[in-house]
Amino acid sequence: MLVTYDGIVVGRREIGENSCFIDILTDEQGIVEATAHGAKKINSNLLSSASLFSYSTFCLNKNKMRYTVNSAKPKFGFHEIGADIEKLALASYFAQAVKFCTPSEQNQLESSRDSLVLFFAVSLYETLHAGEQVTSGHTRTLAAVKAAFELRYSSMLGFAPDLVACHNCGHYECERGMYFLPRKAKLVCADCLNPDFEGDRVLLLPETLFAMRNIVFSPLKKCFKFSVGEQAEEQLSEIAEDYFLYRTERTFTALEYYKKL
Numbered sequence: 001m002l003v004t005y006d007g008i009v010v011g012r013r014e015i016g017e018n019s020c021f022i023d024i025l026t027d028e029q030g031i032v033e034a035t036a037h038g039a040k041k042i043n044s045n046l047l048s049s050a051s052l053f054s055y056s057t058f059c060l061n062k063n064k065m066r067y068t069v070n071s072a073k074p075k076f077g078f079h080e081i082g083a084d085i086e087k088l089a090l091a092s093y094f095a096q097a098v099k100f101c102t103p104s105e106q107n108q109l110e111s112s113r114d115s116l117v118l119f120f121a122v123s124l125y126e127t128l129h130a131g132e133q134v135t136s137g138h139t140r141t142l143a144a145v146k147a148a149f150e151l152r153y154s155s156m157l158g159f160a161p162d163l164v165a166c167h168n169c170g171h172y173e174c175e176r177g178m179y180f181l182p183r184k185a186k187l188v189c190a191d192c193l194n195p196d197f198e199g200d201r202v203l204l205l206p207e208t209l210f211a212m213r214n215i216v217f218s219p220l221k222k223c224f225k226f227s228v229g230e231q232a233e234e235q236l237s238e239i240a241e242d243y244f245l246y247r248t249e250r251t252f253t254a255l256e257y258y259k260k261l
C-alpha cells in the first residue's frame with residue numbers, strides 16, 4: 001500500500017554501505033520509521049530527502065508494519081544548520097525532544113490545534129536564521145529560539161501554563177509585579193501571593209511575561225517573534241527549560257551537549 005505524508009527527518013541510522021533508516025515526523029502518523037534503500041548513493045534521488053532535517057513529501061510503501069521510501073520530493077532543506085555546531089546541537093535537541101514525545105503511528109492533529117510538522121519546520125527555520133538581525137537593532141538569539149520551542153512545545157503537549165491573568169484576582173497585570181509558579185503552571189500577582197507560600201516562584205520582568213504570553217498564545221508562525229533584553233532573556237531561558245524538562249520528566253543528551261558548547 002502506498003501512503004503519502006509531508007514530514008521532516010528527525011533521526012537517521014545507517015544500514016550497510018548505501019542505505020539507511022530514517023525517522024520521519026508526520027502529523028498523520030507521528031514518528032514513522034522507514035527504510036531508504038540506496039539513499040547514500042551519490043546518484044540517488046533520495047540523497048537529499050533522506051538527510052537529517054530534510055522537509056519533504058514522502059511517498060512510502062507500507063507492507064505490514066514496515067515502511068520503505070518509494071520516492072520523495074523535497075520541500076525545504078535545513079541542512080545548512082550543520083555548518084554551525086551550536087545551531088546543529090540545538091536542532092538535535094529539538095529532534096530528540098520531538099522523537100521522545102511523539103508516539104509512533106498516532107495522529108498528532110487530534111491532540112493539538114497546531115501542526116507538529118509545521119511547528120518543527122518553523123523551529124528549524126528560526127534556528128537557522130538566529131543571529132541575523134530581525135528588526136533594526138534587534139537580533140533573535142539561539143537562546144530565545146530555544147526558550148520559545150520549549151514553552152510552545154510544552155503547550156502543544158497539553159501542558160500550557162495559564163498565563164492569561166492572576167489566578168486569584170483575575171488582573172492582567174499588577175504594579176508590584178506578577179509571579180509565575182512553575183509547578184502549578186499559573187500566574188499570581190504580588191498582591192495575591194500568599195506570604196506563606198513556599199513553592200517555586202519567579203517574579204517576572206514585564207518583558208519576560210510579554211514574551212511568554214506571545215510564545216503560548218500567538219499563532220504558530222508568530223510564536224518566535226518577540227524581542228527581549230538580556231536580563232529578560234536569561235529569565236525566560238531558565239523558566240522555559242525548567243518548565244519543559246519538568247513536564248517531560250527527563251533530560252536530553254543533546255541538550256547537555258548544547259549547553260557545554
Ligand SMILES: [Zn+2]
Pocket residue numbers: 166167168169170171188189190191192
Ligand atoms: Zn491577583
